[in-house]
Amino acid sequence: xxxxxxxxxxxxxxxxxxxxxxxxxxxxxxxxxxxxxxxxxxxxxxxxxxxxxxxxxxxxxxxxx
Numbered sequence: 001x002x003x004x005x006x007x008x009x010x011x012x013x014x015x016x017x018x019x020x021x022x023x024x025x026x027x028x029x030x031x032x033x034x035x036x037x038x039x040x041x042x043x044x045x046x047x048x049x050x051x052x053x054x055x056x057x058x059x060x061x062x063x064x065x
Contacts, residue, residue: 004032005028005029005032008028008031008032009024009025009028012024012027012028012031
């Protein structure tokens with residue numbers, strides 16, 4: 001986790017060298033939080049899709065029996 005935060009702070013610092021350190025830290029935190037929310041949503045979508053496919057496969061297997 002520390003490496004991720006340091007990496008983000010470094011990336012932002014390179015692109016905005018005159019930005020105050022506090023602003024860089026806040027921007028890094030916001031970027032990480034945004035990425036987390038997007039990944040969480042993607043994970044939920046994948047989970048729903050997987051559940052639907054599993055139910056369909058179970059239904060098809062039941063039809064064969």
